[in-house]
Amino acid sequence: MDKPLRVRFAPSPTGALHIGGARTALYNWLAARGRGGSLVLRIEDTDRERSSDENVTQNLDALRWLELDWDEGPLSQYERAPRHRECLDQLLEQDKAYPDTATADDVRAYKEANDGAGYRGTASAAAGAAIRLRVPEEGETVVDDLIRGEIRFENRLQDDPVIARSDGSVLYNFAVAVDDADMEINEVIRGEDHLSNTPKQLLVLAALGAQPPRYAHLPLLHGPDGKKLSKRHGAASVQELREQGYLPAAVRNYLALLGWGTQDDTTLMDTDELVERFAIESVGRASAVFDEPKLRWINGRFMRELAIDEYERRLADHLARVSPDAAAAFAAADSGQRSAACAIVREKAQTVVEVWPLIAFLFAEPEIDEAAWKKVMKPAVAAPMRLARTTLGGLREWDPDSLERELRALLEREELSARKVLQPIRVAISGSTISPGIFESLAVLGRERSLDRIDAALERLSRPDASADSDPSQLPDRAQD
């Protein structure tokens, strides 16, 4: 029936890719992929003051990280200036647009004097005139929105919009209309903040004699305080999401759910399912609040389902970005060690950032968390720990099952509580009260290193000043930043 779908994502490179922008990109991408359409990437860089190549690069990187690809572009809107100029001249010739020198104050004064009616200027030959589009006096411009239905704007109240600056460069609302028409975009999916721009673009399209696309205005994203999402709310850009250890697939899943949902309440969806089920018509109308705890939960679910090699790759990538030392320590270990470590934390970490602190002790000597030591290494644990040391020292097989079997047998024999014995071992080998499962941890650490660390702990425990351990830097609380 219809022509093949052509949508576009048109970020303005005046900053990093915002989460709201990322969702817009995702919805366009889902629409294109789900309906056999194509996605055009267009960079809206006509504002030369605020646009920068760095931002273009960063936006593109963000899209790539999110694994959202495009079929055409990136196209620079600025580079299409000659074409825009051509269309502008056409409208000027047809008297559908005119040069005008009115300032913002003039427009305001006009409206006040005319009962709020839209500003109408008169063609001026003066130098320094901007170009305005003539808006019809009668009738209304109707936006037929796929999400909101028909939205009507009275032409009478609409100002003749400036479509080109006095230096001849065109403005956003003009460039967008021309580009959408030229690129044969037939569905514009964008944020609701553009809703009131739409009649202006529709008017330009009409003046040009072009057929307008259909529109879908997405509800805006807000922070927990109901205000527009910003850095104050934690992560505001895709870049920050990446730095905080979120997985692209999880971000896509979460973002898809911000403003859209399935009838059967499915929450966790892989990308194929998202593509298959997404429908722009079923996007909601109310603005949504970006809720990071839920993203964390979704991310945790994706983390647990990640294949080990992928898990390893994500971790290595993250370490490379934040800590050369950690990255080196991780890379230096043999591959079996790396994947074994990933395997034992996989069920625990919710974000990539949380992984390394839990397994670093498997790759380097741990720093002893003094608070943990004081809490667990009471004099009374020395005896049971020695028994455990003996048991471990005599083990023939050093694997999780054997370790658990023998250690539990010991506990039963000596009528010791698991907590009394296992927790000190944990602190001894990891330096912390928090770690992956103790049997798995011992297994991955290896016999030699495990026993060495337990011996070292036993030794320290036996020193008279062990619990005091006159360390001058005794800040009692966590210093883990």
Next chain:
RNA sequence: GGCCCCGUGGUGUAGUGGUUAGCACGCCAGGUUUUCAACCUGGUAGGGCGAGUUCGAGUCUCGUCGGGGCUACCA
């Protein structure tokens, strides 16, 4: 101020005139447990308000209140 959009628990949503208003996150409690998580079970909490239409309204209409967007020779 003007124009426009929106309004189901703290958050995201389902529902399309008749339901005990469902699901998920969060939170609380319990369970499991070698720590932290995870996991399992249960619980908490909701249609802004007021009219109208109707036998019956979260669902339709109007008003009102509240939130948001736009209101640049920005995008």
